[in-house]
Amino acid sequence: MPLDVTQPHPAGAADARRRAVAIWLLVICGMILVMIGLGGATRLTGSGLSIMEWAPLRGTLPPLTEAEWQRLFALYRQIPQYTLLNPDLDLDGFRRIFWLEYVHRLWGRLIGLAFLLPLLWLWWRGAIDKRLRPRLLVLFMLGGLQGGVGWFMVASGFFPDSIAVSQYWLVVHLTLALVLYGAILWTALSLLRPASLPGGPPALRRAVFACCVLVTVTIVAGGFVAGLKAGLTYNTFPLMDGRIVPDGYGDLRPAWRNLTENIAAVQFNHRLLATATAVTVLGTLAWGLTRARGLAKAGLWALGIAVAVQYGLGVATLLAVVPPLLGTAHQIVAALVLSAALLALHGLRPTAALAHDPLHEDGFRQEGRA
Structure with a gap:
């Protein structure tokens, strides 16, 4: 029979639920890697300023009518990047740069859902150790902060005489992505390899x-x-x-x-x-x-x-x-x-550090015997 990772008493169940959480976090890491690539492509193709609105819910859907395309293109024509760099850009050209930025933003929303929904389900089923829960909540909040930082970065490109985003906001956005990615990867590795x-x-x-x-x-x-x-x-x-x-x-x-x-x-x-x-x-x-x-x-x-x-x-x-x-x-x-x-x-990792690691296997197994 397959092992039920929600049963707390056997030591094997503690191992299984730890692996399940680790695999989920590694999937998130893979999605963040894709996001990093999309961010690089967006920047290098000059697509990052093509969407001038911050609409976390409504922006999930792409333009569905010609009137909506025209409205978004009119917004883009108001910023310096258009007037100083792309004055000859037509609607078809705008569509090309729009789609890359749209996918970039949509992928960010998908990462948020891929983190939040399994987190809630695993939490509800008791598959997440109590000492791991605060860390995961902080990581989720960092992901939300990253979305906000991304918008401020984009908005920095709307100032007069600006044809690109501020390098300072870009570095903040990149650094936060590295922190988030590194923290999730380290947590997953600690769950997969808790022994000394x-x-x-x-x-x-x-x-x-x-x-x-x-x-x-x-x-x-x-x-x-x-x-x-x-x-x-x-x-x-x-x-x-x-x-x-x-x-x-x-x-x-x-x-x-x-x-x-x-x-x-x-x-x-x-x-x-x-x-x-x-x-x-x-x-x-x-x-x-x-x-x-x-x-x-x-x-x-x-x-x-x-x-x-x-x-x-x-x-x-x-x-x-x-x-x-x-x-x-x-x-x-x-x-x-x-x-x-x-x-x-x-x-x-030194043995002394493992002794105080909340993800060390002894903690999981002790809870499993409780």
């Missing part, structure tokens, strides 16, 4: 943690590159217009503005961080393979391969002047690099 299985020495964990930090900072720096469209300039590698450090690197005042508003500095910083990340990851891989075991070793291999692919993809995207297909792939693989880093780090 030593994966390597503490020094290796510290090295992998450094890799995680570098990966995250590099992705955030890439958000500023995307927001400023800095990849459309200095399309040579490894030099930038024949120089290691480009002219004008520190021209803006105050100096901190160069980190977020200076195209030359933003691209150089992203290159530098990407190179530092690749060197650190490959060095950690070479040093750690003989010391890592189990999931940690698999995670290190995945991290090394993903970083190598991502670095090559980044160079190719730059040299090709950021075609949408390569740019979207670069954004998706960035999330896969982060996934591999978290996988390796999770495999190196």
